[in-house]
Amino acid sequence: MAYIREKTEELTGYQAGGRFRPSVDLDCDFVIVYGIDDTMPERIREYRERGYVVHLMTGIAWGEYQDYLDGKWDGRKHWDEGQVQRDGAGVNHNPTVPYMVPTVAFSEYLTERMKIAVDAGVEAIHVEEPEFWDKSGYSEAFKREYEIHYREPWRPQHEDLDVRYKSARLKAYLYCRTIDRVSAALKEYAKVKYGKSLRFYVPTHSLLNYTQWKIMSPEAALIGIPSVDGYIAQIWTGTSREANVYEGVYKERTFETAYLEYGVMQELVKGTGRRMWFLNDPIEDLAGYTWDNYRYNYIKTATASLLHPHIWHYEICPWPHRVFEGKYPRLQPRIEEKIEDSIETEESKPIPQTYATLLSGMFQLFGDMEQKDIAFEGDVPGxxxxxxxxxxxxxxxxxxxxxxxxxxxxxxxxxxxxxxxxxxxxxxxxxxxxxxxxxxxxxxxxxxxxxxxxxxxxxxxxxxxxxxxxxxxxxxxxxxxxxxxxxxxxxxxxxxxxxxxxxxxxxxxxxxxxxxxxxxxxxxxxxxxxxxxxxxxxxxxxxxxxxxxxxxxxxxxxxxxxxxxxxxxxxxxxxxxxxxxxxxxxxxxxxxxxxxxGLGADWQYRNDLTLHRGPYIISAVMDESISAEPKVFRGLYADMMENDYRIIDNKEIGPDGNAILFDFSKIEQEKFRVIGTSARVQRADLTDGSVRMRLKTADKIRAFTRVRLPEAVTEVSAVDEDGREVKVSAEWDEATQTLLISYDSEAKAVEVTGRYGKG
Missing domain, CATH: 3.40.50 (Rossmann fold)
Structure with a gap:
């Protein structure tokens, strides 16, 4: 049934670095606990006790690995394994965290550290962002790796084309080697010690973004590692707003860039049986933008991700605490610093309630994207x-x-x-x-x-x-x-x-x-x-x-x-x-x-990309196109980008606009269906005279749920998991036979009962 599923399906999840708290209790399927510090086992326990499938994530190119760098792990200092650029300066994630040259010793260190997560019972491990910067390649560790790999003396990569190309290939290979060693060792450890099949994933920027930003990384090469079970496509505002040139104009084109980024990443799993999650981020690492800017670009990337119907698993948010607890815009003295190091000003505001509700609805929508009936309008396939x-x-x-x-x-x-x-x-x-x-x-x-x-x-x-x-x-x-x-x-x-x-x-x-x-x-x-x-x-x-x-x-x-x-x-x-x-x-x-x-295909120029995906219509109308004509839909729809899933009979989208619609003509025979919801529907039961639903979302969310029912509802009531009455509003729409209910969430499950007909 739409929206109602077991968490073991792992359709939606997020990564979190901090402890559990009600503001991030989004009731997705899985949580990726980030980091392998001493608090990691306790954080894993907290999320598991609240019903989440728990994974672990850590950086494979950088992290708080001071015990390795300072020699506490094996008695030898490893600072010479940090990436170094031509002028001798280190290439650092932050002042005390270098990007690493991934040596064999480093892979052994990571393996030992992550065994703790296996002992703590995680279902999967993610090693994110295998990144070797193009500008680096001058450290002593890299020189050693070059001479071992090519069996010739190291040469500076700025000297000629051949050594530049060979150095870049080696950088990608070194991370491929490390991922291969770490994943195989951890899977063996889990199987031998616990009889458990551990899963192993690589969250990585898109091949397009790494090419734009000049970061060497194995992408399609990861297909050759049998112990890698899949990927997270780390695509978000921060990658997709990178400017490009079109018809002589250099500017951000977030939607179009994101569409191509997600497209190249789905090819990593095509025909392999491996898992791909598409990531979206409601904000981004740079803290200086306004909430309006974050929302605008989030809608662009979210729409772009939904236009690839062969992927239906999503990381709904990295770092939800910074979204639902942060205030923006913030002053960020150095843009390379982490968002937590930025400074609030008088202009900094918490997330608008309407945006928080929209996000909660999108998080649930992502869980209903496994649709078989798919078609692009005006599609020229292949x-x-x-x-x-x-x-x-x-x-x-x-x-x-x-x-x-x-x-x-x-x-x-x-x-x-x-x-x-x-x-x-x-x-x-x-x-x-x-x-x-x-x-x-x-x-x-x-x-x-x-x-x-x-x-x-x-x-x-x-x-x-x-x-x-x-x-x-x-x-x-x-x-x-x-x-x-x-x-x-x-x-x-x-x-x-x-x-x-x-x-x-x-x-x-x-x-x-x-x-x-x-x-x-x-x-x-x-x-x-x-x-x-x-x-x-x-x-x-x-x-x-x-x-x-x-x-x-x-x-x-x-x-x-x-x-x-x-x-x-x-x-x-x-x-x-x-x-x-x-x-x-x-x-x-x-x-x-x-x-x-010549192939018998008639490409008619148009200014939109519109996909019919099951009962959903996902559409983006582009500027800088063949015309500025709006895209118009006529029918009976719920507008999925309105927090109350507003019922409309037409929708007009102008250039640079986006829409996600629910098409009621696709469910004419269905008597019960969740149309849209900003709270997870954990359970739904219909009897002859009533409907009963159990809903759950994070704290301080105005939650809306629109559901189709067999008859008009005459009475609605609700109580939370502690038995306390919850004030709930209810509206019936006769044209769609849907009930809209809404309430203010306190991060507790709410039991909603609606009576209809003679019940």
């Missing part, structure tokens, strides 16, 4: 854009390729990044013309966090209503049939590289079977020159090998080329240039449209 872990390895050019003032400074100064101010369009256009004309500026643009090589191809499609999905290039050689549900694929080796020639062989086989491959690139990426399989085979770049396998010239002209039942389309263009002006974006869209037409 369109993918390739991404790869190798994109991480070529994010910074070595010395000598880029000169002049860093382009990131120009962006911040001229284009008002993250400010909400109007963009100076004349200044922006002038900067884009400079980038287009200057090779060094273009290279600097390519290595900037705007990541234009990818977003240049992705945003023109998403903005015009095509639900393109990022596809993992690495997986075409891991899984037979990985591309079977794809019809049209877009590829460029200007920002990613194929691991081996069999990647190209798989792509050619897919084209021969009827697929259309659009290749965009001109061979200008300097990283084509690294020591690699294609150079060893006599090719200047991996695209030449791809084309030759297709029976084409190594450097074909623009156009279409038949291959078996499919086609290869070629456009000799740097993908980043598609960002710079509307004209190139339009030309690109028409190229994709024509390619799809």
């Amino acid at each position: 369109v993918g854009l390739f991404m790869s872990d190798s994109g991480l390895f070529q994010r910074t050019f070595p010395d000598g390729i880029v000169t002049g003032e860093p382009i990131e400074e120009r962006f911040r100064r001229a284009l008002h990044k993250n400010s909400g101010n109007a963009v100076d369009e004349g200044q922006a256009a002038a900067l884009m013309r400079e980038i287009e004309a200057d090779d060094s500026m273009m290279k600097d643009f390519i290595q900037s966090p705007a990541f234009p090589q990818f977003f240049g191809m992705a945003l023109p499609l998403v903005k015009y209503g095509l639900p393109v999905k990022p596809v993992q290039l690495d997986n075409v050689r891991r899984f037979a049939g990985y591309l079977n549900d794809c019809r049209f694929l877009i590829l460029s080796y200007e920002y990613i590289k194929p691991e081996a020639p069999d990647v190209n062989a798989s792509l050619i086989s897919w084209v021969r079977s009827g697929g259309t491959l659009l290749y965009i690139g001109d061979g200008s990426d300097p990283f084509h020159g690294i020591s690699s399989w294609w150079r060893q085979s006599g090719y200047e770049n991996p695209a030449q090998h791809l084309f030759e396998m297709a029976g084409m010239e190594r450097s074909p002209k623009d156009g279409g080329y038949a291959l078996g039942q499919g086609r290869i389309l070629v456009w000799n263009m740097v993908p980043a240039r598609l960002c710079l002006a509307k004209g190139l974006a339009d030309e690109y869209r028409e190229l994709v449209k024509d390619g799809l037409r």
Whole structure:
């Protein structure tokens, strides 16, 4: 039954660093207790006693591991294992917590520390954020690892392309090795000592975000570790507000970026049977924003996450105490500091009650997303854009390729990044013309966090209503049939590289079977020159090998080329240039449209992405699109973004707007169903004359529950778990045959009884 389930399903959960308290008793399915300090066993006990499935999470790249660093664990100091950048400065999470070079000794230390959590009875362990910064790579520990791994003397990564690429690959590998060792050891420990099957997960930022922020991390490579059971896709306002360039404008595009971030992460579990939770955060690590800003961006990321119907598990909130107990905006003297270290001011306010209720409702809504009936409006199915872990390895050019003032400074100064101010369009256009004309500026643009090589191809499609999905290039050689549900694929080796020639062989086989491959690139990426399989085979770049396998010239002209039942389309263009002006974006869209037409698919430009997911309609209308026309829904709906699940017969969404609707036409035959609720429905029973529901949510929430019933309710009463009467309001809607009840929560279960008909 909708919304009513066992907590063992683990559909929704959150992570918490502190002790249990009523303000965070959100009655989700599981709680991830954070940190392996001395209070950890007691915190695990507290949450388990309140009915939660309990996991443990700790950082695998950083944490309060002073006993290891100071030599108390094994008698040897390990400060030389902190990450170090070129100037000798440490790369730190905070002043006393370095990001680690994950050595074998460090993996053994983490294993021993986390055995305590296994002893305390957790069901699963999460090691979050395996992060090795691109700017690091100069510590003594990394030098040792480099020489062991490559069997050659370490060289500074800023010297040439080859050592830069090799260093980056090694950074990702080291965390893959550590996760493999720790997960296998802990699973063995749990099985031998307790006969228990421990689960092991990796919470990680999206591959897109790590590529933007230049953080090396194993992403698709984690698929090769058998003891990893799944992931949390750590996507939220803080990652998705990273600015990018579209049609010459550099600004935040939270919804579109989040949509692509969630999309690339669902590919980590496709066909593997592993678990993926999508994370949403009602605020973020930076404490200086207003509640209105947090709410605006939360709605963007939440909507984006719901537009991927093959994932229906969610981390509903990291650190709920900072959401429901914090006051914002706060002064944050150094943005890299933790939010707890920020300072309240006269402007700091607690969470608005309406936002607290909206969040409580969203937390419950996430638990009803396993829906089989799914369809995008105007869908052109099977369109993918390739991404790869190798994109991480070529994010910074070595010395000598880029000169002049860093382009990131120009962006911040001229284009008002993250400010909400109007963009100076004349200044922006002038900067884009400079980038287009200057090779060094273009290279600097390519290595900037705007990541234009990818977003240049992705945003023109998403903005015009095509639900393109990022596809993992690495997986075409891991899984037979990985591309079977794809019809049209877009590829460029200007920002990613194929691991081996069999990647190209798989792509050619897919084209021969009827697929259309659009290749965009001109061979200008300097990283084509690294020591690699294609150079060893006599090719200047991996695209030449791809084309030759297709029976084409190594450097074909623009156009279409038949291959078996499919086609290869070629456009000799740097993908980043598609960002710079509307004209190139339009030309690109028409190229994709024509390619799809050849497959019998008719892509009609539109300014929305709208998914019908069971009885729910999830819709985002975008600005900067084909038109500013609103999206209008007519029918009988409950508005899921209104705290009372307001009944409406039409909904209009303008550009930059979002909606989640419940469509009553989908449940015409159902006599009883929870439509929406900001309190968990723990139990519901119907008799001939009454309905009885047990509801529970956190403290100080105005809770609303709308439920469909067989007949109009004539009397409603409620008592809490202590037997005290609870004041409850009730409204009946005849058109939908739904009862809306509301009450003020005190973090206690409430038994609501409604009588109807002659009962």
